[in-house]
Amino acid sequence: MTSDAEAYLKDFHQRRVGTTRRAFATYAARSAQAEYLSSYHALAERVPNDAMPRTIVDLACGDGPLLEILNDRGNSATKLIGIDISNGELAAARAVLSPNVRLINERAQALSLETGSADYVLSHMALMLMDDIEQVMGEIHRVLRKGGKFVAIVGRAFLLGEVGEVFLNVFRPIGKAHLAQIRFGDSRTRSEDGWRELLQHGFSDITFEDIDVDWLPTPEQLWQSMLETYDTDRMPEAGREQFKRELLTAVTPMQREDGKLKTGWALRLVHASAE
Known part of the structure; x- marks a missing residue:
């Protein structure tokens, strides 16, 4: 049976196609190792x-931003496959990608790909939302050839710096009052220890890289981005209006001279080899 979380995610991404691209595709990212x-x-x-x-x-x-980057390399021997549960996202991907890129509408918990058929399984900001993560990881391991690579970007923290602290102080009481409880994903996907547990069977050479995405929005741009988050989207109108009013009141004094707020997103890159 489809869980409440999965049903909501399918509905959200049908209504708000390209949300993840808008949040991450245009902003530089950095870590201690690279930019x-x-x-x-x-x-x-x-x-x-x-x-x-x-x-x-x-x-x-x-809607295919990672596949676009890989396809634009022009390596004709590379076979690209995109998988998603959202028909809306896949339709948008089809509109911008080469016909040579194969797109499949299915769940990560039951992949149709042949065993040992993939050299790389990549995922961007999705695994920490999925139901039955152990089943997902089992499918990833099954489709990877021996020595194949699993690489994922997952969330580490929502908003960086003081803006993140203020956001949490504002959001928590409003969310508690207005949001029905939906469990998104498995808590193990939010820590290095959790990932080590998930990858302990069938994977080796596990490494992590903390990546920060810098972002300098105006208060209004910050609010517009909140409208494309799952929690704000699920709020009733009264809760959303309260959230907007209190968040803008709290962050406006934090603007720099150019009117921008200094914040961003904290991500984690997980890398492992299939045994």
Whole structure:
């Protein structure tokens, strides 16, 4: 049976196609090890850019920004496959991607791909939302060849810095009063120890890289981005109006001289090899 969380996510991404692209595709990302054009590029750079034949799966591909980056490399021997549960996101992806990119509408918990058929399984900001994560990881391991690579970007913290602290202080009481409880994903996907547990069977060479995405929105831009988050979307109108009023009141004094707020998103890159 489809859970309340999965049903909601399918509905949200049908109504708000391209949300994840809008949040992450245009902002530079950085870590202690490297700088990236975006968090999508951080994933793409884990795949060698050469003429070797490879099959790359983008799990929960959305409207296709990662697949675009990989396809634009022009490596004709690379086979790209995008998988997503949202028909709306896949339709948007089909409109911008090469016909050579294969797109599949199915759940990550039951992939139709052949065993050992993929060299890379990549995923951007999705695994921490999925039901039955152990089943998902089992499917990822099944479709990877021995020595194949699993690489994912997941959330580490929502908003960086003082803006993040203020956001939580405002949001928590409003969310408690107005939001029905829906459990998104497995808590193990939110920590390194949790990922080590999830990857302990069938994977080796597990590494992590903390990545920050810098963002300088105006207060109004910050609010517009909140409208494309699951929690704000689920709020009744009265709760949403209260959230907007209190959040803007709290962050407006934090503006820099140029009117912008200094914040961003904290992400984690997870990398492992299939045994």
